[in-house]
């Protein structure tokens with residue numbers, strides 16, 4: 610078993626599941642001070658993540674099929690998605706062309722009644738070259754901080770996390786406008802976009818006030 614990635618909390622390993630390339634995601638309890646509580650929290654989070662993956666999949670979103678949910682072992686097994694983290698794909702010569710698809714995908718996630726919770730560019734997997742199904746596919750992973758919700762404030766927070774991730778890692782792309790334009794094509798977008806403006810206003814105000 611090769612260690613594929615080590616994220617903030619989870620350890621992700623490449624495995625095989627009935628002959629299929631798969632990913633095992635294991636979460637260690639974070640603190641040893643309250644081990645029972647931690648074990649319960651980890652199991653709860655894992656169940657929540659699995660439920661969101663199922664919900665996303667039922668809504669037809671591009672997510673990895675879930676193979677095994679084992680809360681006692683704090684483990685999920687899901688299909689391994691070919692491709693590369695969007696974070697890297699955005700650095701390719703035509704990387705900017707992923708942005709419309711990215712904005713549309715976030716809108717589709719929100720339409721499905723899901724807020725992602727951590728939509729940074731490392732939580733999307735890009736396969737092929739950008740420009741839609743024919744050329745390339747964009748999938749979303751890691752619902753570990755997500756929730757089932759239709760709340761515009763939480764949707765706006767998703768938008769903000771994504772914009773900040775794009776601005777921090779890919780300032781040269783000037784991603785804001787194309788991202789928001791694509792997201793804004795969704796009929797339900799206006800509430801979240803208004804909330805985003807309010808959130809950002811508040812952020813600026815706090816910055817000025819120190």
Ligand SMILES: Nc1ncnc2c1ncn2[C@@H]1O[C@H](COP(=O)(O)OP(=O)(O)OP(=O)(O)O)[C@@H](O)[C@H]1O
Pocket residue numbers: 613614615616617618619620621632634673687688689690691694727731732734750751752753754
């Ligand atoms: N199904 C998958 N297919 C391909 N690569 C994956 C898959 N799941 C995870 N990865 C890779 O492993 C990395 C870490 O996985 P993930 O984002 O789910 O965990 P994490 O960020 O550690 O989790 P959390 O934020 O919930 O603690 C991803 O950024 C991605 O590169």
Ligand SMILES: [Mg+2]
Pocket residue numbers: 616731732751
């Ligand atoms: Mg992640």
